[in-house]
Amino acid sequence: MTRVCRACDEPIKDEDGVIVAHELGNSGPGWDIWAHRDHADDVELIDPVVLRIMCRIWAAQAAAQ
Numbered sequence: 001m002t003r004v005c006r007a008c009d010e011p012i013k014d015e016d017g018v019i020v021a022h023e024l025g026n027s028g029p030g031w032d033i034w035a036h037r038d039h040a041d042d043v044e045l046i047d048p049v050v051l052r053i054m055c056r057i058w059a060a061q062a063a064a065q
């Protein structure tokens with residue numbers, strides 16, 4: 001499955017992508033909204049809860065390097 005950036009509509013490689021929101025489906029679990037890490041700030045629907053989670057992940061990655 002190819003992820004597409006919500007901000008620029010370009011495909012996203014795994015290491016460049018962040019989840020900016022989660023949309024609920026009418027049936028099933030719904031789907032995640034992705035954006036390039038550099039473009040996450042441009043996505044208006046960014047979810048503060050998701051952002052907080054991603055910031056925690058980034059901090060953990062930075063600490064591990």
Ligand SMILES: [Zn+2]
Nearest residue numbers: 005008036039
């Ligand atoms: Zn993008």
